[in-house]
Amino acid sequence: MARILLADDDIELSDMLIDYLSKEGFDIDVAYDGNTALSKALANPYDLLILDVMMPNRSGFDVLRELRAHSLLPVLMLTARGDDVDSIVGLELGADDYLAKPSSPRVLVARIRAILRRVEAKGELQNGGERPDQIALDDLVMHTGSRTVVCGNNPVSMTSTEFSVLDILLREAGNVVSKANLSERALGRKLSRYDRSLDMHVSNLRKKLGPLSDGQERIKTVRGVGYIYART
Structure with a gap:
């Protein structure tokens, strides 16, 4: 309960x-x-x-x-x-x-x-065995089991929602993820016309993670479509 x-x-x-x-x-x-x-x-x-x-x-x-x-x-x-x-x-x-x-x-x-x-995804991931416990890309490492993130060797604290958004973007790195798709997968609901939630969660992630090592934006906006996690 x-x-x-x-x-x-x-x-x-x-x-x-x-x-x-x-x-x-x-x-x-x-x-x-x-x-x-x-x-x-x-x-x-x-x-x-x-x-x-x-x-x-x-x-x-x-x-x-x-x-x-x-x-x-x-x-x-x-x-x-x-x-x-x-x-x-x-x-x-x-x-x-x-x-x-x-x-x-x-x-x-x-x-x-x-x-x-x-929040409960941690236990589900540990028991399911279908997804890797660690995702490493450039200077960022995500541990899905413990739901922790390290960027540039520094731990980054995240809310459960921010973690879920980043998890999806990392798994789709190099590919555009539409806002509608991201909303259903990360927020658990269909995207409504005036919902700014995803924009704000992505904005928070950008502030916490900073740019990539080469200076380019880590999470890019594809106007009118969605977001893409960049690969160096």
Whole structure:
């Protein structure tokens, strides 16, 4: 049973989500302000944090920023409907995904399960034996078993979503991966028209990994199509 921390100051909405998610088989804890959310997230072994942007005492952004300094706990941000700025900022700070509120609880469950599947991929890869435990390309080495990445001999911390995006791009290195294909494989959902998630995850990867040894861009954008991990 996955243990989830729900951080939202809307008590009525939280009670409804707790009831719904509990019936879906999740163990739910709750925090109604940012300070409590951060302290609980750092002190307990949760599998996922559902984090509202608008929180008293400490905003969801501040919680996420501080959390990422200490933990890679998967985070699903809840943002105001239609507020692209909130979703972009959340992804830049290291959120695994975002969902506009109010949204259907069924959609929320689908997003939760997609994130948890990415986190659980470690065990699946170790038991499946179909994919190599290590991928090495130029100055980058990815260990799929431990879900760790080393670039230029330096370890690189990544969220579960960033790891999944990079994993796919590395396996397809030298070939263009369409955004639609990448969304379904890495995020577990079809690409919607205004979804900026992939763009932000790729942007985060570029910042963390830097250029290739010859100076060229590591992950290139093929306008109107998708992305390609370059080979030197």
